[in-house]
Amino acid sequence: MKITQKTEVDSPFDMVRKNFNRHLLEQLNPPGTALTIHRFDGIFAGASMHFTVTAMGISSPWEGIITQVHEGNSCWAFIDQGKLLPPGLRSWQHLHVLLRQNDSTIVYDRVEFSGKNRFFTAVWRLGVWMMLRIRKPRYKHYFTKLP
Numbered sequence: 001m002k003i004t005q006k007t008e009v010d011s012p013f014d015m016v017r018k019n020f021n022r023h024l025l026e027q028l029n030p031p032g033t034a035l036t037i038h039r040f041d042g043i044f045a046g047a048s049m050h051f052t053v054t055a056m057g058i059s060s061p062w063e064g065i066i067t068q069v070h071e072g073n074s075c076w077a078f079i080d081q082g083k084l085l086p087p088g089l090r091s092w093q094h095l096h097v098l099l100r101q102n103d104s105t106i107v108y109d110r111v112e113f114s115g116k117n118r119f120f121t122a123v124w125r126l127g128v129w130m131m132l133r134i135r136k137p138r139y140k141h142y143f144t145k146l147p
Contacts, residue, residue, distance in 0.1 A: 001125055004110045005132040011143040013100035016107070017076050019146055020098065027142050030134045032056070043078055045069050053086060055127075060086035074100035082113075088120035089113060107139055 009016055022040045029035050034054040041047035047066040052059050063084035070077040075097065082092030090113075097108040111128050115121035 001114060001121055001128075002110060002112045003125070003128050003132060004108065005136065007107045007109075007136045007139050008101070009105045009107055009139055009143045010103075011105055011146070012103060013074065013076075013098060013105045015146060016105040016143050017098055019143065020076075020096070024142060028131075028135055028138055030131050041066075043069065049080065062086055064092070088115050089124055090116045090120075105143075109135065 020043065022037065025040070026035065026037065032055065036052040036054075037049075038052065039048055039050035041049070043066055045066055045068060049062075049064045049066075051062045053062050054060075061084055062082070064080045064082050066078050067081045068077075068079045077095065077097040080092075080094045080096070082089070085092055093112045095108070095110040095112075097106075097110075099106040099108070109132055111132065113121075113124055113128060115124050
C-alpha cells in the first residue's frame, strides 16, 4: 500500500532542511497518540531511531533505520525503513522529500507499508492516512513559527 502527500510550506528550503529533526518529529503525533523517543541518531544513512508508540492505550516498540539520503542544492530526501514494527505491520518505508520552490518549500511524504494480512493492511491504511493528514497543518505551523 502506498500513501503520498504534498505540503507547501511558506518557509525557505534551507531553514526547513535545517529544522527537519527530532524536535519536528516530536510535534507530528496524531491526536490520541504518544511517541516516546529512546534513540534518534539524526538523519544520515545508517542512523537509527527507536520509539515507543502508544495509541488507544497500547504501547508498541518501533525501530527504524535511515537507509538512503540524497542532498542537493534544491532537493533533500531520505528514506526511513522499519526494522522492528508494531503488531500487525509487516513492512514500512517512508520517503521524505524537501524541494526548494522559490521562497517556499515543498514537503513530500510517501509511505509504503503492508500489514500482516488484508485486515491489518486496511487498519494501518486508515492510521497512516490520518498520520499524514495531521502532518500537513503541523508542518505549516511548525515551519512558519521558527525564527
